Amino acid sequence: MNIQIPDHIAAIKSYQPGKTIPQLREEYGWDRVAILWNNENTLGYSPKSKQAVIDAYDTINYYPDPASVDLKKALSKRLGKPENQIVLGNGSESVLMLAIRALCSGEDEFLTSEGGFVIIYNWARINNVRCVAMPMTQGYGFDLEAIKSRINRNTKVIYLANCNNPTGTGISKAELDNFMQHVPDHILVIVDEAYFEYSTALDPEFPNSLEMDYPNILTLRTFSKAYGIAGIRLGFGVGHEKIIEAMGKAKLTFEPTALAQAAGMGALNDDDFLKETIDNNTSGLKYFYKEFDRLGVKYVPSYGNFVMTVWKDRDQVMHVFDALMKRGVLVRPLYDPIAHCIRISVGRPEENEHCIEALGEVL
Numbered sequence: 001m002n003i004q005i006p007d008h009i010a011a012i013k014s015y016q017p018g019k020t021i022p023q024l025r026e027e028y029g030w031d032r033v034a035i036l037w038n039n040e041n042t043l044g045y046s047p048k049s050k051q052a053v054i055d056a057y058d059t060i061n062y063y064p065d066p067a068s069v070d071l072k073k074a075l076s077k078r079l080g081k082p083e084n085q086i087v088l089g090n091g092s093e094s095v096l097m098l099a100i101r102a103l104c105s106g107e108d109e110f111l112t113s114e115g116g117f118v119i120i121y122n123w124a125r126i127n128n129v130r131c132v133a134m135p136m137t138q139g140y141g142f143d144l145e146a147i148k149s150r151i152n153r154n155t156k157v158i159y160l161a162n163c164n165n166p167t168g169t170g171i172s173k174a175e176l177d178n179f180m181q182h183v184p185d186h187i188l189v190i191v192d193e194a195y196f197e198y199s200t201a202l203d204p205e206f207p208n209s210l211e212m213d214y215p216n217i218l219t220l221r222t223f224s225k226a227y228g229i230a231g232i233r234l235g236f237g238v239g240h241e242k243i244i245e246a247m248g249k250a251k252l253t254f255e256p257t258a259l260a261q262a263a264g265m266g267a268l269n270d271d272d273f274l275k276e277t278i279d280n281n282t283s284g285l286k287y288f289y290k291e292f293d294r295l296g297v298k299y300v301p302s303y304g305n306f307v308m309t310v311w312k313d314r315d316q317v318m319h320v321f322d323a324l325m326k327r328g329v330l331v332r333p334l335y336d337p338i339a340h341c342i343r344i345s346v347g348r349p350e351e352n353e354h355c356i357e358a359l360g361e362v363l
């Protein structure tokens with residue numbers, strides 16, 4: 001094959017698919033399993049979302065509404081933002097990709113922190129944008145001072161996750177305000193709030209970047225977490241209309257799909273399911289903290305639907321990971337510079353108990 005793959009694509013490591021859950025189940029012969037490795041909603045999804053998808057199925061011979069008019073209207077009402085300040089995509093990762101694709105070119109740099117959501121680094125690189133990641137604070141948070149000090153004339157986009165996945169750390173309103181006041185307004189600051197519904201339940205003071213008055217903030221939200229429809233792919237961005245218009249131009253015409261738009265409409269109509277999910281998370285985290293304290297497991301308190309546990313070193317991480325896997329508990333060992341940590345998602349009460357029981361045996 002003689003076709004040259006551009007260097008910036010060739011340099012990216014391919015995704016290495018792991019074994020599927022049915023394959024693992026067969027290999028280990030589990031009689032029960034706790035899937036706590038992807039921060040998914042293990043309570044499921046709203047029946048209203050399911051019904052909306054079933055109803056929409058009858059239209060799948062037609063292309064979806066490319067402007068997602070109904071869903072934008074519903075979101076606009078819920079968020080108190082005009083429709084022209086909202087863009088929808090195949091998950092918030094796609095919306096992040098849209099922002100980079102629409103705004104960055106040439107020498108532009110994407111500035112963020114180490115220890116963040118693992119795919120962000122690739123989305124910058126795939127678009128041939130230099131990605132600069134600053135070290136984290138001692139407490140595994142985004143070091144806003146370090147990020148500020150690294151801004152230069154090439155900086156075009158800054159990415160902050162609030163809360164951050166996988167560390168679970170948050171940025172307070174005062175910290176975010178202070179940061180924004182120091183960032184020149186020609187730099188876009190992406191505030192990824194994938195876990196917002198959980199964060200605000202855990203802390204009523206948790207900042208809502210939609211309420212902050214900065215035209216250079218782009219807020220990302222998703223239906224994959226609290227709304228429970230990760231498999232259908234739906235997320236959105238909210239920002240200045242000029243940014244949203246540019247992102248709309250870079251979007252695949254028929255993204256998101258008709259079924260995703262319908263699922264989102266259904267999900268937005270079910271506050272009972274949302275509340276049940278959030279309550280399950282708040283009590284699940286409390287349970288984990290109590291049990292981790294009892295077992296002597298170190299952890300970082302979280303604003304998400306997961307908690308990062310901290311171990312001695314990588315060997316111990318892999319030992320714990322393997323031993324939990326044998327017992328049907330699936331968790332996520334992390335990567336540099338947090339390769340001594342394991343992220344555990346909050347599941348249903350019986351899954352959380354299964355996890356703690358297995359951890360107790362391992363330790």
Ligand SMILES: Cc1ncc(COP(=O)(O)O)c(C=O)c1O
Binds near residue numbers: 038
């Ligand atoms: C911080 C953060 N942002 C974005 C996403 C991606 O969400 P989506 O499923 O909407 O693409 C995740 C998923 O884990 C996440 O943790």
